[in-house]
Amino acid sequence: MRRLLAIAAGSVADAVYPPRCAGPRCGRRGTWLCPACDAALPRFAPPWCARCGASEGVAPCRCADLPPALRRVRSAAPYDGWLREAIPVFKYHDEWARAGHLGEVLATTLDTLGPTDALVPVPLHPRRERRRGYNQATLLARRVGDLTGLPVTEALRRLRDTPQQVGLEATARRTNVVGAFGPREGVSVAGLRLVLVDDVLTTSATLGACAEALATAGAAEVNAVTLAR
Ligand SMILES: [Zn+2]
Ligand SMILES: [Zn+2]
Numbered sequence: 001m002r003r004l005l006a007i008a009a010g011s012v013a014d015a016v017y018p019p020r021c022a023g024p025r026c027g028r029r030g031t032w033l034c035p036a037c038d039a040a041l042p043r044f045a046p047p048w049c050a051r052c053g054a055s056e057g058v059a060p061c062r063c064a065d066l067p068p069a070l071r072r073v074r075s076a077a078p079y080d081g082w083l084r085e086a087i088p089v090f091k092y093h094d095e096w097a098r099a100g101h102l103g104e105v106l107a108t109t110l111d112t113l114g115p116t117d118a119l120v121p122v123p124l125h126p127r128r129e130r131r132r133g134y135n136q137a138t139l140l141a142r143r144v145g146d147l148t149g150l151p152v153t154e155a156l157r158r159l160r161d162t163p164q165q166v167g168l169e170a171t172a173r174r175t176n177v178v179g180a181f182g183p184r185e186g187v188s189v190a191g192l193r194l195v196l197v198d199d200v201l202t203t204s205a206t207l208g209a210c211a212e213a214l215a216t217a218g219a220a221e222v223n224a225v226t227l228a229r
Pocket of ligand 2: 049050051052053054061062063064
């Protein structure tokens with residue numbers, strides 16, 4: 001039944017937002033990503049840095065940025081090519097139907113993180129989520145959850161509506177999110193191995209602050225996955 005509903009929801013989404021390739025200057029219809037645009041953007045793959053998941057020749061190691069609470073990070077690909085087009089339309093221009101395809105791409109990044117108990121989307125401030133109509137990280141986490149069978153727990157809440165990280169310097173980004181996240185009342189993460197889910201890793205300030213909040217709440221281990229970095 002759930003599968004039927006998902007198929008029905010998929011058809012409605014396809015009717016409202018007909019798939020088109022996100023590739024720069026492509027826009028091919030009937031697909032979210034055509035093989036040529038897919039092949040044009042290299043994905044992170046082993047051999048890579050075991051902690052931050054950066055592969056040689058694709059992007060530099062980011063371990064120096066990561067706080068101790070964040071054990072390992074995996075991203076699908078650099079913020080470039082088709083992903084650089086797909087993420088903004090998904091996030092800011094109401095193209096939520098793209099979550100199905102983007103979630104499939106993101107699900108592949110979990111393979112090398114080891115045993116996981118639950119996925120935790122990076123929360124938006126409620127005011128911003130109301131304005132946007134959805135939290136892109138929650139849509140991604142739900143899709144990854146459907147594909148992997150992992151539960152999604154909205155264990156964090158945003159305590160402050162911080163200014164957008166876009167356009168801020170690294171130090172300002174870290175200061176911006178200090179104390180911005182806290183545990184959601186009534187949701188226990190004690191002893192759990194968690195994977196944070198977000199769309200983009202920039203300075204890791206946001207993911208770091210989330211990981212620290214989860215560790216303080218008793219999580220056994222916190223890893224993170226993002227589509228792009
Ligand atoms: Zn294309
Ligand atoms: Zn590294």
